[in-house]
Amino acid sequence: MITIALSKGRIFEETLPLLAAAGVVPAEAPESSRKLIIGTNRDDVRLIIVRASDVPTYVQYGAADLGVAGRDVLIEHGGAGLYQPLDLEIAKCRLMVAVQNGFDYQGAVQQGARLRVATKYTDQAREHFAAKGVHVDLIKLYGSMELAPLVGLADAIVDLVSTGGTLKANDLVAVEHIRDISSRLIVNQAALKLKEEQIQPMIDAFAGAIGH
Ligand SMILES: Nc1ncnc2c1ncn2[C@@H]1O[C@H](COP(=O)(O)OP(=O)(O)OP(=O)(O)O)[C@@H](O)[C@H]1O
């Protein structure tokens, strides 16, 4: 049995065509089912539905053989025990620093001000500001980062931006680009050795589907 860990929403939807290329069709959609283990048309393949940030953990410990996770999540996780054979070029976005319209970010940085930064991505934020020599107090949040500057919780946020619609709707502007993000196929290193005959063809099918 091969177990693939996916999160609901964009990762599940954007992985569907890649699964199809490997001959795998889920028996149901996670949005319309409360089931966390979803069968497929193949007796030897099942999907488990977990939080996006939990996908690397399930694969690291071998509870799933394969998974799909954003680079944002993989960097925070650290990548221990994971083989990352493919950038799937799905769920593309950018990790950025943003502030409320009118906040003089460059001025604050030049004056050496200590900034309060709210984010879910504390490791990447810490590294980014340390490299710039900017002093920050990091405030860990788990979602809706865009709210923090509006209610005085933070001067800036570090969050994902795709269309820019969420920033715009909340009167925020992006001031720095940290990195481009896309999702990767991740594989448990031990599982790849033990189940190579089943897993390698799946990696090859995914690679073919994205034109590699
Ligand atoms: N607006 C976006 N456009 C494109 N890709 C995105 C966007 N937002 C997030 N992503 C990517 O998709 C991945 C999954 O995002 P999703 O919104 O499904 O989970 P999440 O809500 O960030 O995670 P969790 O449920 O663990 O809090 C992210 O890790 C990121 O790599």
Ligand SMILES: O=P(O)(O)OC[C@H]1O[C@H](OP(=O)(O)OP(=O)(O)O)[C@H](O)[C@@H]1O
């Ligand atoms: O630039 P945009 O196209 O507006 O996308 C950016 C938004 O997308 C992500 O949230 P998501 O839609 O995943 O919501 P969630 O994190 O609350 O699930 C991210 O955290 C931003 O809030």
